[in-house]
Amino acid sequence: MKTEHCDVPFNNVSAPDFLAVAKLRELQLQRLQCIVDRAYNHVMHYRDAMEQLEVRPEDIRSLDDVRRLPFTDKTALRDNYPFGLFASPMNEVVRVHASSGTTGKPIVVAYTQADVDVWSSVMMRSFAACGVHAGDIVQNAYGYGLFTGGLGAHYGAEALGATVIPISGGNTERQIMVLRDFGVTVICCTPSYFLHIAEKAAEMGMPLQDLPLRAGVFGAEPWTENMRRRIQELTGVRAFDIYGLSEIVGPGVGIECDQQNGLHIFEDHFLMEIVNPDTGDPLPDGEEGELVLTTLSKMAMPMLRYRTHDITAIKTDPCPCGRTVRRIDRISRRSDDMLIIRGVNVFPSQIETALLAVEGTLPHYQIIVDRQQGLDGIEVQVEVTAELFSDTVKELEALKSRISHAIDSTIGLRVAVSLVQPRTITRSEGKAKRVIDRRTN
Amino acid sequence: MKIHQLSVFLENKPGCLSAPCRALAEAGINIHTLSLADTKQFGILRLIVRDWQQAKTVLESHGNVVNVAEVLAIEVEDKPGGMASVLEGIERAGLNIEYMYAFTIRRGDRAILVFRFEDAEKAAQALSKAGINVIDSVALYDLVEKG
Known part of the structure; x- marks a missing residue:
């Protein structure tokens, strides 16, 4: 059934991926100057931060001058919750999305119509880079809603002229039925969810190899080459890594091309730097460090030097595909303690906040992340203290559900709560190791 | 008319039940009766002993969390x-x-x-x-x- 995908020699929408380098740098500088001016003149946070460093918009004369600008971290989003970082009046904001912050409050991001159009265009270019074209049938199993994944992929695929099935996440059996019955050729979801779908489909006696499904655009969580091999061998579907984060635009910041060797960053819209995560000092291309991104065209919510905490390196060799927008290595790890579970960002501090809210005091706890049948799950182990303990099963079960409800409502994910005996969670140097991540591939 | 009962929190896994019983045995404390409530994940060992205060101290010194009811x-x-x-x-x-x-x-x-x-x-x-x-x-x- 599987047909070799027709090699589209040059897709028009991809033209900006192939700009002459000098032209690209010129465009970047022009856009950087505009966005810095906009941030300085419309967002109090940026004006204060720039004044502290005694830098003014007119000081940005070259791309290297970006290093004179202040970094922006998640705390800025939290401190300016919900709309404090917007550079556009609300009547120009056509969309907001939100994702989890480091504690209870989400971070909110905004788009003008022009921003939504840019986002569609980078998503369109992302799809095109992995060989998706008009006429493809795209099953979009990213979650629709406040999460940027669903709508981001939706708009991009639609703009490309593909047929979009906005199925959203969950209900695996229905996903499989639609994959088969609608003749789906491309799927978008987290890689772990796709493995789950694949395993389930095999169980149901309709292995994905037998379907016309050809490519998967997988993101919203870190994954490895091992996992790619597994997906491709198990399903015959080519697995492409897509990168993005809500703070910058959502999915569509970067994508793998047909080479599947590093992710091209759409540099005409996103200026990238690699810095030493401890000192913030710039690192040369090829060296591994923290990815820092500046939005070059975002009107509603410019981001200056956003610390992604994603660890990667800029590839120095040109890509055989001919794209001039440079590539980064696949994200292997993070410089902070953020976990990505089924596409949702989770910070241990959120779980701590929830435990504190339930108990008034903070018991010893441990977060165990595991992947079973391709699906990530979190278990939160809580040491029982004399204050928490009761002699009736009823009350202990009620305690467990209070804790899991508090965590669910903070991070937006169901967790399994286990009560454990005192002093069973290993302490190292007096401090408990808070997170055990058992996901190996 | 009331009797003091001690409860000990146990995880539902091998060895968790014997440890508190061993601790009491070593302290020469006799268990008059007991019951074990269990769920998939944890259990509660309930004990009736004469000198419940001493038993509580012994159990706690062995790292158990103890409830008195x-x-x-x-x-x-x-x-x-x-x-x-x-x-x-x-x-x-x-x-x-x-x-x-x-x-x-x-x-x-x-x-x-x-x-x-x-x-x-x-x-x-x-x-x-x-x-x-x-x-x-x-x-x-x-x-x-x-x-």
Whole structure:
């Protein structure tokens, strides 16, 4: 059934991926100057931060001058919750999305119509880079809603002229039925969810190899080459890594091309730097460090030097595909303690906040992340203290559900709560190791 | 009339039950009766010992988390229907049983059961009024130690 995908020699929408380098740098500088001016003149946070460093918009004369600008971290989003970082009046904001912050409050991001159009265009270019074209049938199993994944992929695929099935996440059996019955050729979801779908489909006696499904655009969580091999061998579907984060635009910041060797960053819209995560000092291309991104065209919510905490390196060799927008290595790890579970960002501090809210005091706890049948799950182990303990099963079960409800409502994910005996969670140097991540591939 | 019961939190995995029992044995403390409540993930070991304060100290010094609850020891006729009539009395008194378990010893033709009510004091009064024999701790330990 599987047909070799027709090699589209040059897709028009991809033209900006192939700009002459000098032209690209010129465009970047022009856009950087505009966005810095906009941030300085419309967002109090940026004006204060720039004044502290005694830098003014007119000081940005070259791309290297970006290093004179202040970094922006998640705390800025939290401190300016919900709309404090917007550079556009609300009547120009056509969309907001939100994702989890480091504690209870989400971070909110905004788009003008022009921003939504840019986002569609980078998503369109992302799809095109992995060989998706008009006429493809795209099953979009990213979650629709406040999460940027669903709508981001939706708009991009639609703009490309593909047929979009906005199925959203969950209900695996229905996903499989639609994959088969609608003749789906491309799927978008987290890689772990796709493995789950694949395993389930095999169980149901309709292995994905037998379907016309050809490519998967997988993101919203870190994954490895091992996992790619597994997906491709198990399903015959080519697995492409897509990168993005809500703070910058959502999915569509970067994508793998047909080479599947590093992710091209759409540099005409996103200026990238690699810095030493401890000192913030710039690192040369090829060296591994923290990815820092500046939005070059975002009107509603410019981001200056956003610390992604994603660890990667800029590839120095040109890509055989001919794209001039440079590539980064696949994200292997993070410089902070953020976990990505089924596409949702989770910070241990959120779980701590929830435990504190339930108990008034903070018991010893441990977060165990595991992947079973391709699906990530979190278990939160809580040491029982004399204050928490009761002699009736009823009350202990009620305690467990209070804790899991508090965590669910903070991070937006169901967790399994286990009560454990005192002093069973290993302490190292007096401090408990808070997170055990058992996901190996 | 109330008896002090100790409860120990246990994880539902091998070795978790023997450790507190071993700790009490080493301290020379005899367990008069016990019950084990278990769920898929955890368990609660409930113990009746005479010197509950000492037992509590021993268990806590071994790293256990211990809860003290007041329970009632109730005599039941050791014959068909003996249990049912006591339960009916409890029902009539409008009391809800959280859980219950039995002693292995008997007094004559009577068995002794441990009942946990939400409020032991109120339950004891209601049961006495209903003519159900609640044994106080002095009588109970006299009995269990004489066998």
